[in-house]
Each structure stands twice: as C-alpha cells, then as structure tokens.
Amino acid sequence: MIYFDNAASSYPKPESVAAAVAFWLRKNGANPGRSGHRLSLEAGELVYDTRKMICDIFGADEPECVAFVPNATYGLNMLIQGLLHSGDHAVTTDLEHNSVLRPLKLLSERGVEFDVAKVDLYNDNRTVQNILDKIKENTKLIVCTQCSNVCGKVMPLRQISGALPDSVRLVVDGAQGAGIVPINLKRDGIDYYCAPSHKGIMGPQGCGFVVVLNDAPMPLIVGGTGSESFSLSQPDYLPDLLESGTLPTPVISGMKEGLKFIKNVGIEKIFAKKISLVRRMYAELDSVEGVIKYIDPEKSLFAGVACFNIEGSHSDSVAAYLAENGVCVRSGIHCAPLFHRKMGTEKIGMVRASFGYYNTINDINSFIKILKKY
Amino acid sequence: MIYFDNAASSYPKPESVAAAVAFWLRKNGANPGRSGHRLSLEAGELVYDTRKMICDIFGADEPECVAFVPNATYGLNMLIQGLLHSGDHAVTTDLEHNSVLRPLKLLSERGVEFDVAKVDLYNDNRTVQNILDKIKENTKLIVCTQCSNVCGKVMPLRQISGALPDSVRLVVDGAQGAGIVPINLKRDGIDYYCAPSHKGIMGPQGCGFVVVLNDAPMPLIVGGTGSESFSLSQPDYLPDLLESGTLPTPVISGMKEGLKFIKNVGIEKIFAKKISLVRRMYAELDSVEGVIKYIDPEKSLFAGVACFNIEGSHSDSVAAYLAENGVCVRSGIHCAPLFHRKMGTEKIGMVRASFGYYNTINDINSFIKILKKY
Numbered sequence: 001m002i003y004f005d006n007a008a009s010s011y012p013k014p015e016s017v018a019a020a021v022a023f024w025l026r027k028n029g030a031n032p033g034r035s036g037h038r039l040s041l042e043a044g045e046l047v048y049d050t051r052k053m054i055c056d057i058f059g060a061d062e063p064e065c066v067a068f069v070p071n072a073t074y075g076l077n078m079l080i081q082g083l084l085h086s087g088d089h090a091v092t093t094d095l096e097h098n099s100v101l102r103p104l105k106l107l108s109e110r111g112v113e114f115d116v117a118k119v120d121l122y123n124d125n126r127t128v129q130n131i132l133d134k135i136k137e138n139t140k141l142i143v144c145t146q147c148s149n150v151c152g153k154v155m156p157l158r159q160i161s162g163a164l165p166d167s168v169r170l171v172v173d174g175a176q177g178a179g180i181v182p183i184n185l186k187r188d189g190i191d192y193y194c195a196p197s198h199k200g201i202m203g204p205q206g207c208g209f210v211v212v213l214n215d216a217p218m219p220l221i222v223g224g225t226g227s228e229s230f231s232l233s234q235p236d237y238l239p240d241l242l243e244s245g246t247l248p249t250p251v252i253s254g255m256k257e258g259l260k261f262i263k264n265v266g267i268e269k270i271f272a273k274k275i276s277l278v279r280r281m282y283a284e285l286d287s288v289e290g291v292i293k294y295i296d297p298e299k300s301l302f303a304g305v306a307c308f309n310i311e312g313s314h315s316d317s318v319a320a321y322l323a324e325n326g327v328c329v330r331s332g333i334h335c336a337p338l339f340h341r342k343m344g345t346e347k348i349g350m351v352r353a354s355f356g357y358y359n360t361i362n363d364i365n366s367f368i369k370i371l372k373k374y
Numbered sequence: 375m376i377y378f379d380n381a382a383s384s385y386p387k388p389e390s391v392a393a394a395v396a397f398w399l400r401k402n403g404a405n406p407g408r409s410g411h412r413l414s415l416e417a418g419e420l421v422y423d424t425r426k427m428i429c430d431i432f433g434a435d436e437p438e439c440v441a442f443v444p445n446a447t448y449g450l451n452m453l454i455q456g457l458l459h460s461g462d463h464a465v466t467t468d469l470e471h472n473s474v475l476r477p478l479k480l481l482s483e484r485g486v487e488f489d490v491a492k493v494d495l496y497n498d499n500r501t502v503q504n505i506l507d508k509i510k511e512n513t514k515l516i517v518c519t520q521c522s523n524v525c526g527k528v529m530p531l532r533q534i535s536g537a538l539p540d541s542v543r544l545v546v547d548g549a550q551g552a553g554i555v556p557i558n559l560k561r562d563g564i565d566y567y568c569a570p571s572h573k574g575i576m577g578p579q580g581c582g583f584v585v586v587l588n589d590a591p592m593p594l595i596v597g598g599t600g601s602e603s604f605s606l607s608q609p610d611y612l613p614d615l616l617e618s619g620t621l622p623t624p625v626i627s628g629m630k631e632g633l634k635f636i637k638n639v640g641i642e643k644i645f646a647k648k649i650s651l652v653r654r655m656y657a658e659l660d661s662v663e664g665v666i667k668y669i670d671p672e673k674s675l676f677a678g679v680a681c682f683n684i685e686g687s688h689s690d691s692v693a694a695y696l697a698e699n700g701v702c703v704r705s706g707i708h709c710a711p712l713f714h715r716k717m718g719t720e721k722i723g724m725v726r727a728s729f730g731y732y733n734t735i736n737d738i739n740s741f742i743k744i745l746k747k748y
Contacts, residue, residue, distance in 0.1 A: 005405070008409060008414070009404055010403055011402070011413070012400070013399060013403060019396070021396060021578075025578055030383055031383045035702065036693055036694055037697040039377070071620050071622075098598040098599070098606070099597035103596055103597065105606035105607060205622040205624060206580035207622075221447065222477055223473035224447060225709075230707065244447045244448070245570075246570065248444075248445075248581075248622075251579065254399070330408060346604070
C-alpha cells in the first residue's frame with residue numbers, strides 16, 4: 001500500500017504515539033485538574049508538559065495561552081466566532097478550507113462582514129497587497145491558512161503580519177502547516193494559531209490546540225472547567241476559558257509523542273523533505289500521459305501536497321483506480337471550494353497526493369508506475 | 375490503590391478499549407468519509423457500526439441521528455445553544471452540572487430565559503410537578519440530567535417526558551447515566567440525548583455522542599464535513615450538521631469496545647451493581663465517626679455515587695488524606711453549584727466516592743478502614 005493521504009490524516013504515526021495512548025488508557029483514566037489524587041495530578045502534569053512543549057515548538061511563552069480543543073475546526077470556530085462580533089469585518093483568502101469559510105459565512109448572517117483576498121501563488125508581495133486592499137475601517141481579523149490543503153502553497157505569514165495595521169489581528173489556520181512548515185508565532189507576529197494533533201504533528205485524532213497571543217476570544221462552548229464552580233459564567237482566564245469538559249488525556253499523551261518526534265527530527269528537516277517530495281512528484285508526473293498539473297513547484301514553496309488531474313477523467317475516477325491498486329489519495333474538492341473555482345476545477349476536482357514523513361522517492365516511483373497504467 | 379473517581383472518568387477500562395485504540399492508531403490513520411480508498415472506507419465502516427450500536431443500546435432507529443461530538447459538554451452546548459433562540463424559555467433542575475447551567479446562563483445574555491426547578495430527591499411526582507410549574511407559554515426545552523454527578527439520584531425521565539406538553543422538548547444529559555442507568559430514548563420519550571465515551575460507557579476520553587430524535591438544532595460549530603463542499607453553509611442533514619472536522623476514529627474504536635462491553639454485561643446488571651455498591655457504602659459509612667450523610671439510598675434510586683463529609687472537616691482535607699493513603703475520590707463542588715446550595719454544602723463541598731464496574735465490596739471495606747483512621 002502507498003499512503004499518500006497524509007493531509008487528511010498522517011499515517012503511519014511514530015510507534016511511540018500508539019504506545020503512549022494505550023499506556024494512558026491502561027494506566028490512568030483520571031481527569032486532569034479535577035481531583036487531587038495521584039492519578040489526576042499525573043494527568044494534569046502530562047497536560048501541562050504538553051502545553052509547554054507546544055510553546056517551545058511553536059514560539060510562545062506562557063503554557064496557559066495554549067488551550068486544547070477537539071480539532072482544528074473547533075479551534076477555528078472558537079477563534080473566528082469568539083473574536084468577531086456584529087459590525088466587525090474580516091478578510092480571508094481564496095485558499096481557505098471550509099473550516100474557515102463556513103464560520104465566516106455563519107457570522108455573515110449575524111452582522112459580521114468578510115471579504116476574500118486573492119492569493120497569487122507565485123508573488124507573495126501581490127498576495128500581501130491583495131489582503132491589505134481588502135482592509136476597511138472595521139476590519140478586525142485576517143484569517144489565513146499556513147499552508148493550502150490542496151496545493152500545499154506556503155503562505156507568507158510573516159510578511160502579512162508585518163504589513164497589517166496594529167488594530168488588525170492575524171488568525172492562522174495551521175491545520176496543514178503545523179509540524180510541516182516552520183513557524184514561530186511571536187517572531188512571525190501571529191496573534192492566534194490553531195492546529196490538529198493528527199496531521200503534521202503525527203499524533204492521534206481527537207485533539208488539537210489553539211494558541212492565544214492577544215486578547216482572549218469570547219467562549220463559544222461553556223461548561224464545567226473544574227474552576228470557579230460557583231460561577232454560572234465561564235472563567236475569563238486561559239486556558240479554562242476555552243477548555244470545557246473532560247480533556248482527552250490519552251490523546252494528549254499521543255500528541256505529546258508526536259510533538260517529541262517532530263522536534264527531534266526538526267521541522268526544518270521535515271519541511272525540506274516535504275518540499276523535495278513535492279518537486280520530485282511533479283517532475284515524475286511529466287512522464288505520465290495526459291497529466292494536468294496546476295502548480296509549478298520551482299516557482300514558490302509548496303509543502304507536502306501535489307495535485308493534478310488526468311485529461312478527460314474526473315478526479316474521483318483516477319482516485320478510484322489508484323485505490324484499487326493499493327494507493328491512497330484523495331480526490332474531489334477537499335473542502336476548499338474557492339481554490340477549485342480559482343483553478344477552474346469545480347467540476348472534476350483534483351487528485352491530491354499528500355506526503356508523510358515516512359514517504360520516500362520509491363513510493364513516488366511506484367505510484368508513477370501505477371498511474372501510467374490508468 | 376482504590377479508584378473511586380469513576381464519575382470523573384471510569385478506570386480501569388476493559389482491556390479491549392486500549393487494544394482497539396492502539397490497533398487503529400497503528401493500522402489505520404485514515405479519515406472516514408473523506409476519501410475513497412480502503413483505509414478511509416474501513417474507518418467509515420467503524421464509525422457507522424458504532425452509530426448503529428448506539429442506536430441499539432440507547433433505543434433509537436436511525437444511525438444518522440447519532441452524531442459524534444468531542445465530549446458531553448460539547449454535545450450539551452450544541453443542543454442547548456442550537457435549539458434555544460431569543461424569546462425562548464427553558465427549564466432545568468437544581469441537580470445540573472455546569473455543562474448545562476453555563477450554556478443556559480450564556481444564552482440568558484442573548485434573550486433566552488431559563489428557570490430552575492427543584493428536584494425532590496425522594497418524591498418523583500413532586501419533581502415532575504415542580505418542572506411543570508415552571509413551564510410557560512414560550513417554554514421550548516427541558517434540560518435534565520439522567521443521573522446526578524454528585525449524589526447519583528436517578529431522574530424520573532419517563533415520567534417527566536410523559537407529563538410534558540407536546541410543544542416542549544426534553545434534552546437529557548447522560549454524562550453520568552449513560553452505560554449505568556438503563557434508558558430507551560424512544561420508549562422514554564426523550565427528544566435529545568448526549569453522553570461521553572469515557573464515563574459509564576468505559577471508552578476513552580475524547581469523544582461522545584448526541585442522539586437527535588426531534589428537530590435538528592442549528593449548528594454551533596461549522597466547517598469541513600466532506601459533504602456539499604461547494605456550499606459555504608453547513609449541510610442541514612444529520613449527522614454532518616453536527617460533525618465538523620476530522621472524527622477521532624481511534625477513540626471511536628475504543629468507545630465501540632466500551633459499548634460492546636456494557637452491552638455484553640447488560641446495563642440492567644451494571645445498574646443493579648451500582649445501586650448496591652452505593653447502598654453498601656452508605657451502610658458502612660455509619661460505622662465511621664463524624665460522618666455526615668446527605669442521602670438515604672433506601673428511599674430512592676442513587677446510582678454509582680456516594681457523597682458525604684466528616685464533621686469539622688472540609689471535603690478537600692478528607693480527599694487529601696484519602697489520596698495520601700492510595701484512595702482516589704473527588705472533593706469540592708463537582709461543577710454542580712446548585713446542588714451544593716440545595717444541601718447547604720457550599721463552603722465545604724462533599725467527598726464523592728464514585729464506583730466503576732470493577733469496584734467490589736472489598737474495595738468499600740478497605741476504604742472504610744482507611745477512612746476510620748482519618
């Protein structure tokens with residue numbers, strides 16, 4: 001089997017991930033921060049250590065500004081819906097996932113406006129200017145992906161944040177970038193960041209995190225926090241503000257192992273590998289008859305994802321053929337409608353091959369051999 | 375170690391739970407319902423089978439009406455915030471957890487009213503009447519726990535639902551009841567139910583579910599669903615409406631093992647065991663000097679949880695002493711402020727011993743021996 005669907009969920013994970021989750025499920029079922037007994041305190045330590053590790057890897061200072069959320073989509077909803085209120089305006093890009101677009105659309109029914117800035121895949125200055133051009137007096141947020149989930153385009157976040165007026169905050173969707181594209185939130189001027197455990201971080205599904213480096217959002221989900229229990233209002237301090245109900249300690253233990261893994265390997269090295277796999281893939285695709293490529297990987301940075309079609313075929317047909325031959329890719333729209341409109345692929349979608357840390361050039365060679373027989 | 379903190383999170387779990395989660399993390403990282411390859415289809419099957427099992431165990435017909443949510447708190451927020459709109463009125467009880475009270479309080483700032491009905495711990499008819507007395511012309515929802523998280527009181531849900539006017543819907547918080555107290559949603563007239571995996575169901579933390587047997591709520595969290603990707607609005611059908619972002623397949627596999635376990639043992643049998651452990655505990659507590667009991671377990675049904683204090687001591691001190699002696703309980707307010715006001719224990723909280731399936735009378739005997747030395 002060739003697994004090229006790492007942008008959906010990374011696989012395989014480092015062995016330590018499954019081992020840690022199973023260990024916590026067997027050894028400690030306790031609820032962190034709820035009770036004072038040994039198991040609960042141990043769970044609390046694990047959770048705190050993981051917050052610290054996230055600070056370390058992603059460039060934040062205070063473990064308290066890291067809140068665990070169920071997945072990146074929930075985190076984005078908490079940030080977008082929690083920061084934007086009636087009368088506010090936001091700007092996003094045409095590379096975004098529905099996890100950004102749908103919350104913005106929902107808010108547009110409640111008096112929030114938003115505009116979509118065009119990303120120039122090969123000219124970052126133009127992209128930054130396109131974003132600036134959309135800013136109005138009431139613009140409060142820019143919501144931007146770290147890395148496109150369809151084409152892998154790495155966004156010029158530092159350039160964007162550097163160009164923004166002081167009153168405008170930057171929310172970055174790290175769903176595809178976290179653990180793959182180097183980032184340092186403080187250095188790069190990012191106010192809010194959010195990422196899942198199970199993609200580039202190589203941890204389990206079932207958890208993610210937001211990092212809040214500016215004003216806290218209003219809480220979207222409220223409930224038991226084990227703190228201020230006599231108040232019927234959610235605590236106004238982080239991370240409790242954003243963490244209601246029982247945290248998934250075993251999943252967090254797996255995320256911690258994933259974080260350790262990417263830290264030990266080094267995100268710079270992972271990034272270089274993913275860029276080079278993409279370049280190799282596109283180069284090899286040239287040998288396949290009828291291939292339509294949408295990206296020139298030599299002209300900008302595209303990390304971890306290659307997308308293409310075969311002339312005359314719907315992307316679903318190509319993916320189905322590949323699946324029959326033991327290759328896992330994803331076809332269709334990838335929850336990124338504006339990108340497909342931009343590229344003119346609304347009708348047929350794209351075949352997306354997304355690489356994991358364990359993929360090799362051999363996998364690409366085998367893939368190309370199979371694709372040639374389509 | 376004696377683990378009496380199962381109301382926070384059940385422990386130990388059946389061995390099959392950790393084994394299943396580790397198996398899925400090692401064998402299949404794929405995203406269900408997103409791609410067409412074998413791993414994704416297998417993940418989709420697992421998810422679907424688990425929905426079916428939930429229908430079977432909890433008394434619903436359509437797997438589609440079961441939506442996976444991160445935990446019971448999220449599910450309650452989705453139901454409460456998704457069903458109540460400005461001008462609506464809700465009734466809840468004084469046994470509720472902050473996962474119910476805080477969402478209602480949040481909505482009260484947005485034009486939703488709510489009232490709290492008093493539960494009579496020993497007279498269910500009076501409780502039902504107290505709820506009915508609070509119903510007004512604009513009452514849309516009753517939100518009621520299946521079983522108190524502090525005293526274990528089993529609520530007369532069938533009686534409540536039977537007494538409600540047709541226009542009033544019933545939301546049941548199964549956080550403490552699911553897997554412990556028998557329930558059949560259709561037979562018992564429950565419109566909405568929500569439960570976590572990691573308590574009575576004995577699965578892992580990191581997932582739960584809602585069952586929707588009446589009008590769907592408005593979605594609170596929106597984003598990628600792998601469906602209707604060109605629409606910037608959330609799909610209006612279940613379960614997609616309530617399932618945004620990647621589902622935690624490995625966690626769901628563990629939940630499925632927990633569900634299998636409780637189904638095989640039989641919830642009736644688990645319920646009987648938990649009632650009897652509570653009765654035994656209270657009977658044994660009589661032999662401990664200075665014990666203050668708040669409940670008479672012979673006069674109504676109290677499942678799985680026993681709560682008490684020691685005269686002259688804060689509950690935290692008793693719990694700390696127990697922790698030092700290898701006993702895990704929880705003290706304080708347990709995120710249920712109104713219950714402590716009702717019982718006059720706002721200042722000292724209560725010591726809560728909550729039993730799991732694997733606890734025995736021997737555990738209670740050892741516990742009592744240790745407590746006597748306090």
